[in-house]
Amino acid sequence: MESDQTFLFHPAEEKQPKTFAFDHCFESSDPLSSKFANQEEVFTKVGMSVIDNAFQGYNACIFAYGQTGSGKSYTMMGSSDNPGIIPRLCNAIFERIQAETSESTNFKVEVSYMEIYNERVRDLLDPKKSAKTNLKVREHKSLGPVVDGLCVLAVSSFDQISGLIDEGNKCRTVAATNMNTESSRSHAVFTIRLTHTLFDHEKGFSGEKVSKISLVDLAGSERAGKSGAMGKRLEEGGNINKSLTTLGMVISALAERCGKKEKFVPYRDSVLTWLLKDNLGGNSRTVMIATISPAADNYEETLSTLRYADRAKKIVNHAIINEDPNAKVIRELRDEVEVLKSQISQTKERETEYEELKERLLESERLMEQMNKSWEDRLKETDVIYEERQKDLAQIGISVAEAGIKVEKDRFYLVNLNADPSLNELLVYYINKKAIIGSGNDSENEMPSSETRTSAPDEKVDFVLQGLGVHPRHAQLEIIEDFGLLPRLYIIPLFEGARICVNGSNISEKTLLKNGTRLLIGHNHFFRVNCPKDPKDENSLMLASTTMMEESQFFDYDKAWLEANSEEQGASISQAVDQYLEQINIKHQEEKQAALEKQYEEFERYIHGLTQTLQTPSTPMTPAGFGVAMTPIAGIAGTPSCGLPPVSFPTNPRNVDKTKFFKWAQKREEVFKESLKTLKTEIVSIKFSVSPNIAKCNALVREANMIADEIMSNKRGQTHYDVTLQIPASNLRPSRIKIGTSVCEPVIVVRRNGMQGYQLWSVEQLENKLIDMREMYNDKINGNNSNDQMGQSTSSTVISDSPTGNSGSSGICEDEDNDDGEEEEDSEGSLIDTFFESQEKHSLIGVANSTR
Numbered sequence: 062m063e064s065d066q067t068f069l070f071h072p073a074e075e076k077q078p079k080t081f082a083f084d085h086c087f088e089s090s091d092p093l094s095s096k097f098a099n100q101e102e103v104f105t106k107v108g109m110s111v112i113d114n115a116f117q118g119y120n121a122c123i124f125a126y127g128q129t130g131s132g133k134s135y136t137m138m139g140s141s142d143n144p145g146i147i148p149r150l151c152n153a154i155f156e157r158i159q160a161e162t163s164e165s166t167n168f169k170v171e172v173s174y175m176e177i178y179n180e181r182v183r184d185l186l187d188p189k190k191s192a193k194t195n196l197k198v199r200e201h202k203s204l205g206p207v208v209d210g211l212c213v214l215a216v217s218s219f220d221q222i223s224g225l226i227d228e229g230n231k232c233r234t235v236a237a238t239n240m241n242t243e244s245s246r247s248h249a250v251f252t253i254r255l256t257h258t259l260f261d262h263e264k265g266f267s268g269e270k271v272s273k274i275s276l277v278d279l280a281g282s283e284r285a286g287k288s289g290a291m292g293k294r295l296e297e298g299g300n301i302n303k304s305l306t307t308l309g310m311v312i313s314a315l316a317e318r319c320g321k322k323e324k325f326v327p328y329r330d331s332v333l334t335w336l337l338k339d340n341l342g343g344n345s346r347t348v349m350i351a352t353i354s355p356a357a358d359n360y361e362e363t364l365s366t367l368r369y370a371d372r373a374k375k376i377v378n379h380a381i382i383n384e385d386p387n388a389k390v391i392r393e394l395r396d397e398v399e400v401l402k403s404q405i406s407q408t409k410e411r412e413t414e415y416e417e418l419k420e421r422l423l424e425s426e427r428l429m430e431q432m433n434k435s436w437e438d439r440l441k442e443t444d445v446i447y448e449e450r451q452k453d454l455a456q457i458g459i460s461v462a463e464a465g466i467k468v469e470k471d472r473f474y475l476v477n478l479n480a481d482p483s484l485n486e487l488l489v490y491y492i493n494k495k496a497i498i499g500s501g502n503d504s505e506n507e508m509p510s511s512e513t514r515t516s517a518p519d520e521k522v523d524f525v526l527q528g529l530g531v532h533p534r535h536a537q538l539e540i541i542e543d544f545g546l547l548p549r550l551y552i553i554p555l556f557e558g559a560r561i562c563v564n565g566s567n568i569s570e571k572t573l574l575k576n577g578t579r580l581l582i583g584h585n586h587f588f589r590v591n592c593p594k595d596p597k598d599e600n601s602l603m604l605a606s607t608t609m610m611e612e613s614q615f616f617d618y619d620k621a622w623l624e625a626n627s628e629e630q631g632a633s634i635s636q637a638v639d640q641y642l643e644q645i646n647i648k649h650q651e652e653k654q655a656a657l658e659k660q661y662e663e664f665e666r667y668i669h670g671l672t673q674t675l676q677t678p679s680t681p682m683t684p685a686g687f688g689v690a691m692t693p694i695a696g697i698a699g700t701p702s703c704g705l706p707p708v709s710f711p712t713n714p715r716n717v718d719k720t721k722f723f724k725w726a727q728k729r730e731e732v733f734k735e736s737l738k739t740l741k742t743e744i745v746s747i748k749f750s751v752s753p754n755i756a757k758c759n760a761l762v763r764e765a766n767m768i769a770d771e772i773m774s775n776k777r778g779q780t781h782y783d784v785t786l787q788i789p790a791s792n793l794r795p796s797r798i799k800i801g802t803s804v805c806e807p808v809i810v811v812r813r814n815g816m817q818g819y820q821l822w823s824v825e826q827l828e829n830k831l832i833d834m835r836e837m838y839n840d841k842i843n844g845n846n847s848n849d850q851m852g853q854s855t856s857s858t859v860i861s862d863s864p865t866g867n868s869g870s871s872g873i874c875e876d877e878d879n880d881d882g883e884e885e886e887d888s889e890g891s892l893i894d895t896f897f898e899s900q901e902k903h904s905l906i907g908v909a910n911s912t913r
């Protein structure tokens with residue numbers, strides 16, 4: 062990298078590097094390099110010009126684009142030691158306000174902070190409200206695109222903003238963990254509205270300049286089109302990354318337009334582009350930061366990011382100074398309110414239209430009220446919201462003090478582990494003597510068993526965790542002080558079967574938690590335990606504690622996740638293999654029986670024939686030797702051992718040597734069993750080489766089953782998911798089983814109550830379905846009416862091949878009870894089943910299992 066050029070070398074081929082020129086190029090991967098650019102340098106070169114523009118009254122935007130893990134959040138938000146553009150920019154704004162405020166000049170700052178995930182907007186400054194209802198984006202006549210009900214808070218100092226950002230990030234972490242959503246798939250939009258008022262005391266008038274600064278940390282760019290399945294999902298109307306895909310299209314359209322007005326720009330195709338309409342090709346000075354990774358295996362992603370940025374460079378914006386917009390907006394809002402009121406009175410009969418107008422009226426009234434409020438009242442409102450949120454966080458057990466290095470290390474606490482480094486170790490849960498962990502959502506079915514109950518059922522839940530697999534009263538943490546010993550922290554399960562993993566192992570009894578222990582509660586809440594050092598015995602503990610801490614630091618979220626999900630992996634694989642082999646065995650037994658019966662029928666016919674011959678002397682005798690070789694019964698494909706040998710029927714039927722025949726069959730039987738055993742050992746042994754894949758598969762299946770159970774419990778359309786292994790049928794012939802030749806891969810077997818047959822899904826297919834399942838589950842726990850989506854099941858056809866390689870037997874999935882599915886309509890009006898694939902869309906893979 063040079064000051065304004067980036068050279069991309071191919072990792073393997075020796076050819077000319079690709080060169081890209083930009084306004085600035087920063088190298089920040091090697092702190093020892095002379096070219097190393099730190100956070101401050103990036104901010105000075107990028108952020109300061111944005112601030113200058115904002116103070117002149119121009120809108121501005123900085124958005125970070127790049128693949129997951131390339132440093133977008135680090136650049137935009139940074140860490141507490143190394144703050145990124147957002148906190149630095151906020152700080153610089155207040156420094157400048159302080160320097161420029163005078164009798165004739167004053168400034169007001171308002172902020173909002175939202176997250177866009179799966180095309181839904183969540184308000185990070187008032188998350189309680191937005192969790193219940195999806196905030197709608199609406200085109201307002203005078204304000205442009207607005208998010209209905211989004212909190213826009215007045216702030217008067219950097220500390221206040223910093224507190225809001227901190228709380229917002231905590232809320233983002235809580236929501237992402239509760240809902241098991243990946244923050245790398247969401248876009249975070251932080252907006253600052255700076256109003257600059259100038260007073261002319263002599264002439265007695267004032268003027269305003271307003272600037273909106275949007276700071277955007279986009280979702281990881283590679284996700285949009287990486288897998289085919291994802292592409293398919295997008296076609297199906299899925300919108301996990303619709304905003305990012307649309308952003309690409311908007312940038313391309315704007316780059317092509319280059320001054321020509323005709324080109325259609327699809328701003329309104331996604332929430333993100335709609336909200337950033339002004340910043341993209343409109344009234345704004347916009348900076349794109351493309352983050353890239355120097356790793357050789359990221360070459361393709363890096364090239365694509367650089368090309369994307371190169372295209373974005375061509376966009377021409379038209380920034381203008383926004384003078385006196387507030388008075389105009391208030392006037393227009395007032396007019397709008399009047400018009401809406403009169404429209405409402407005329408449309409009372411048409412319910413939907415009426416509801417929509419009412420919503421618009423409420424929002425316009427709210428905006429007008431807000432704009433008319435005094436600045437002091439607005440600031441008080443911010444304090445109230447801030448305190449309320451702190452109370453909310455404290456109520457669910459999260460320390461409101463800052464996380465990270467500032468925590469009180471001499472106390473017992475849990476700290477969250479998150480896949481996203483910017484959300485990692487953000488939530489601190491202090492333990493005072495005793496703490497109950499649970500969802501707190503009491504339900505009749507959730508009474509603990511008497512053996513596991515150690516806390517009174519009405520005792521308050523201290524650490525409230527929501528989401529899959531968390532019981533109302535899940536576990537209890539207790540600090541026990543034995544005389545003369547260090548206080549020790551224990552975890553005690555409060556509900557039989559409640560999932561608690563300590564350092565990756567499921568526990569069902571009281572267990573000691575040491576410093577650095579990894580703890581998993583339910584499906585998705587990962588923590589690391591902190592225990593204080595013994596002040597009396599500093600020296601002896603120093604070593605142990607350091608080792609433990611080193612070990613625990615080594616365990617980031619990914620490792621903790623793998624550790625927890627590997628625990629059941631062996632069992633799960635063995636179980637899948639056992640099930641699978643048992644089915645082969647049953648099939649084999651059935652086929653063997655059928656073959657035996659057929660052979661005996663032949664034999665009986667032969668005897669009968671002989672008897673007839675003896676009774677009718679005129680019939681010619683069988684040729685001498687009586688050694689009639691019957692045509693052997695063809696070996697039944699797939700269960701080769703049941704292919705019976707040709708049996709020479711004896712001349713004297715009374716001397717039939719049954720034993721010989723059975724001895725032979727028995728021997729084949731043993732060979733078959735031995736081969737299956739070998740196969741199983743072999744399959745189970747490969748788990749070590751594919752463990753992350755299998756662990757992921759197990760975790761996905763567990764999550765899918767948990768969601769299906771919770772949403773569809775007691776329904777006939779209940780769907781069940783299993784992991785099995787895909788094994789080519791031909792490999793199952795005993796003669797072909799050789800050590801090291803099996804190729805196994807995990808496959809998902811999907812069965813639905815009341816239907817025959819099953820579906821086989823690839824892991825990607827399940828991942829895509831899970832996005833919708835999570836959405837449905839989250840709607841349910843947030844009290845949104847997902848029942849509206851329940852529809853009629855379509856019947857679907859499933860062709861299930863037998864594991865033995867027989868000509869595929871087909872089973873029709875007959876939906877016996879049409880109202881059990883969880884379905885919604887896709888954009889074309891056909892039904893999509895959240896838990897099952899409809900007939901047209903399911904894809905069957907491989908041959909791995911037989912009907913149950």
Ligand SMILES: Nc1ncnc2c1ncn2[C@@H]1O[C@H](COP(=O)(O)OP(=O)(O)OP(=O)(O)O)[C@@H](O)[C@H]1O
Binds near residue numbers: 127132
């Ligand atoms: N310039 C940098 N200097 C030091 N560390 C960095 C830098 N950029 C990124 N990192 C580190 O790399 C890791 C990944 O960065 P970050 O979370 O910012 O990526 P991201 O692009 O935002 O990923 P995602 O799309 O998942 O949100 C973090 O641990 C972060 O601290």
